[in-house]
Amino acid sequence: MADQKPVETVLAESQPATQDVAPGSSEQPAEPVATTTATSAEPAANEENIAPTTDEANNATDTDAGTSAAAKPEEQPAYLVKIPALVQFFDKLPALLASTGHGEMWGVPLKDRDDVPTVNVLIKFLRANDGNLPAAEEQLRKALAWRKEMDPLALVSTGKHSKLKFDGLGFVTNYEENGQPLVFTWNIYGAVKDMSATFENLDEFIQWRVALMEVAVQDLKMKDATTVIDYDGEDPYQMYQVHDYLNVKFLRMDPTVRAATKKTIEVFSTAYPELLREKFFVNVPAIMGWMFSAMKLILSRNTTRKFHPISNGVNLAREFPLGIAAQIPTVYGGKGPELSKGARSLALEDDTGVEAKDHAQTAVAKPAETAAPAVPAKDDEPAKEELAKDAPTVTEEATPAAAEVK
Structure with missing residues (x-):
């Protein structure tokens, strides 16, 4: 028992030869146990790059990943990669919204590049301008400014529209094909009772x-x-339009109709681009067939390829698959109800009793159409000459929805 060494001595002797000491001294530290503990911990701390702890390794991985991500370019959605002009369009959008003070288009609040409805709106404006970014920007600017001034959404909900002037002239129907809704608008120009009354007040x-x-x-x-939507493919956010010209005479149009036509084209060409899928002109006189050939020379191919003149309205249903054709009104060759019963229209103010008296004198003995002399039965050259005089007007009247395409 006499030879047994104190515990402190045993611990001190068992320390590594590399035990730290005070600078310039050969003596061991006064507290070997504490020194041994601190010394044994130091290599682990000094060698953390060699054998890091689990937490340290995770932190290092996160740091490396962050550095790597920062070094890589930002990944963009496929539609931005496919349509480079769209990226620039979105860069310009905040300034466009600020300059016009209006941020809604067709019921869509315009946001950023991650908002699908906004993306679709900008794609339509690009397509309408064949990818020309400055032109698309300018058109969007004008359309936003126009919507702010006109407030078209309010025109639907609270607008007051004359029954005397517009009853029976316009309808909207919703059909269905393979579960997909198909929107139709119908403009029944032959239903105009009094040209002056309907078109005189242009606004x-x-x-x-x-x-x-x-x-x-x-x-x-x-x-x-x-x-x-696919920039180069099908666009489900487009409508069909039908313009019915039954009983409408195309020659020598009333000046009020000319003005209304011109203004309609001006508004729709700016504010409603790329919303037309197909357009049908029905009950168009056969002699007007040349007009559509002429239109192909002055309108874009993308526009005219959507135009379909039909001399007899009953043949309209044949232009559609059976499922749709069955829903079209019978007067157009389908099996559906007539527009006045199966379609929707705008709410109209019943002013027929009030204003009818004001228009009685002008309406009496005045046909709805603005007719020209009858076309000669054997020789239609004089008629063609008259058509040539009014060709711009005829084109405008027949193509107000051409403006709705581009």
């Missing part, structure tokens, strides 16, 4: 026509879109 006519268009646009449900 009133435009408000009615815009409101009808907005009803159809709302039915497209663009604000609920979850898929970006």
Whole structure:
């Protein structure tokens, strides 16, 4: 027992030869146990890059990943990669919204590049301008400014439109094909009872026509879109349009109709691009066939390929698959109800009793159409000459929806 060494001595002797000491001294530290503990911990701390702890390794991995991510370019959605001009368009959008003070288009609140409805709106403006970014920007600027001033959504909900002037002239129908809704707008120009009464107040006519268009646009449900449209492919957010010219005479148009037509084209060409899928002109006189050939020379191919003149309205249903054809009104060759019973229209103020007296004298003995002398039965050259005089007007009247395409 006498040879047993104190515990402190045993511990001191068992320390590594590399035990730290005070600088310039050969003596061991006064407290070997504490020194031994601190010394044994130091290599682990000094060698953390060689054998890091689990937490340290995780932290290092996160740091490396962050550095790597920062070094890589930001990944963009496929539609931005495919349409480079769209990226630049979104860069310009905040300034466009600020300059116009309006941020809504067709019921869609315009946001950023991650918002699908906004993406679709900008794609339509790009397509309408064949990818020309400056032109698309300018058109969007004008359209936003126009919507702020006109407030077309309010024209639908609270606008006051004359029954005397617009009753029976415009309808909207929703059909269905393979579960997909198909929106149709119908403009029944032959239903105009008094040209002067309907078209004389230009602002009133435009408000009615815009409101009808907005009803159809709302039915497209663009604000609920979850898929970006294919820039070069099918676009589900487009409508069909039917213009019925039964009993309408194309020659020597009334000046008020000319003015209304010109203004309609001006508004729709700016504010409603790429919303037309197909357009049908029905009950168009056969002699007017040359007009559509002429239109191909002055309008873009993308526009005219959507135009379909049909001399007899009953043949319209033949242009569609059986499922759709069955829903079209019988007067157009389908099996559906007539428009006045199966379609929607704008709410109209019943002013027939009030204003009818004011228009009685002008309406009496005045046909709805603005007719020209009858076309000679054997020789139609004189008629063609008259058509040539009015060709610009005829084209405008027959193509107000051409403006709705581009």
